[in-house]
Structures are given as structure tokens and as C-alpha cells.
Amino acid sequence: MAKVGKAGLDMRTMFRFTWIVALAPVLCATQIPVTSYSGTTGTTVGSFTYLDSTGSELTDGSYGVIPFGSQAQADPWVGWFGVSPLITFNFGGPFDITRVDLDLALWTNPALIYLPTSIDIGGTVFDLTGNELTDPSRGTLSFDVNFTGISSLDVTLNIGGTYVFMDEAQFFGTQGTTGPEPGVVPEPAATPIVGAAGFLIFGLSWLRTRRRAANAPHVL
Numbered sequence: 001m002a003k004v005g006k007a008g009l010d011m012r013t014m015f016r017f018t019w020i021v022a023l024a025p026v027l028c029a030t031q032i033p034v035t036s037y038s039g040t041t042g043t044t045v046g047s048f049t050y051l052d053s054t055g056s057e058l059t060d061g062s063y064g065v066i067p068f069g070s071q072a073q074a075d076p077w078v079g080w081f082g083v084s085p086l087i088t089f090n091f092g093g094p095f096d097i098t099r100v101d102l103d104l105a106l107w108t109n110p111a112l113i114y115l116p117t118s119i120d121i122g123g124t125v126f127d128l129t130g131n132e133l134t135d136p137s138r139g140t141l142s143f144d145v146n147f148t149g150i151s152s153l154d155v156t157l158n159i160g161g162t163y164v165f166m167d168e169a170q171f172f173g174t175q176g177t178t179g180p181e182p183g184v185v186p187e188p189a190a191t192p193i194v195g196a197a198g199f200l201i202f203g204l205s206w207l208r209t210r211r212r213a214a215n216a217p218h219v220l
Contacts, residue, residue, distance in 0.1 A: 030174070031171065034169070037058060037087055038088055039087030040080060042079055045081065048074055050077055050080070050165070051078065052078045064077040079164070080164055084164075087155050091151050092151075095151070096176040097146075097150065098172060099143065099144055100169070102169050103141075103166060104141060105167070106139075112163050113162070114130065114164065117158050119155065120158065121155050126143050153171070
């Protein structure tokens, strides 16, 4: 009875260990610093300019307000009209990215600022309904992704012919090693499951070995 209980405890421990290993990349994900970025220039409309005047407005941690009534309030925003902006974000080394957060604006009347119809992140397209935010407001939309070993990432905001505004982009994940080149569509997020299966097979084999050893003669 004692041996069966010990084997059962070992099996439960192995299952816990398996899932801890599988979930480790998610649990340890932290914000990844952006070293630089470049892309489509913002728009100037009348007395208001929606340009990236510092070259870091999308990653400086400063958030705009919606609605706004002055240039000072508009400054944290980078805005585009009639064009789907493409921004390439560069990181200080290879990273495994699991989540992308984009802070966007919705202010349809009278500003004609809409959410993108879809967002392309490194070749993975996310369709939006346009109702993800309350009108008017700003808010952060999170996208689960699976990119391994990348040092840069392209983000495209696909718009429907009106304005689209973004004031912040953040990336989360872990330090990476090697992986697909930027722009290559990643495989579905099955890596943790495959890893878990491998550890599970190992655990079952180990458990069978222990049971055979328990049934074998013992030298006292």
C-alpha cells in the first residue's frame, strides 16, 4: 500500500511538473523593450499635426486623451488618414513574443477616427468589428501571438479610408534564441503542448520503470 501511494504521489508530481514546464514561457513573459521603430509618417490636418515628433511617441509610455481639443492633447497620438500605416518595431536581440498590446482611439463624430478594420502583426491578421471600444474613448487591445527568436516585428493597421490613431505599442514575451525570420507566419501555438507531451511520455516511462523495480527482488 505504501508503495502504491508513493507511486501515485510521484505521478501527480510529474503531471504538475509537466504543466509548469509547458506554461513557463507564458508565466515568465515580461515587457520587451523597443530599441527603435520606423514606418509610415503620420498626417497633418489644418492646424493639427499627428506626426511622431520625437520618434518615440509610440513606445514612450505616454497615453493620449479622447476626445481632445488642443494640439497639446493631440501630441501623444500618431494619426493617419487614407492610408494603412506599416510600422516596423526593432528589439535589442532575439525574443519570443507572445502578446502585443496596441493603444488605439475611437471617436467617430465629428473626428472620423475609427478602429482599423484589421491588424496585421507579423503576417498574422486579426479582424476587428469596430465595437471593441466605446465611442468616444481610447483603449488597449491585446493580441496573442507566437513568434520565436525575432529581432523585429511589422505591424500594419488596415483602415477603411478614414482616420486611425495609435499612441502606444507594447510587446511581451521572453528572451529568445533562434527562430523564423521576421514576417514569416508562425506555426500555431502548439509548442507548449508538444513539450508537455514529451515530459508526459518521459514520466510514464519513468513510472513503469519504478513499478518494475518495486516488483523485483530486493537485497536486504
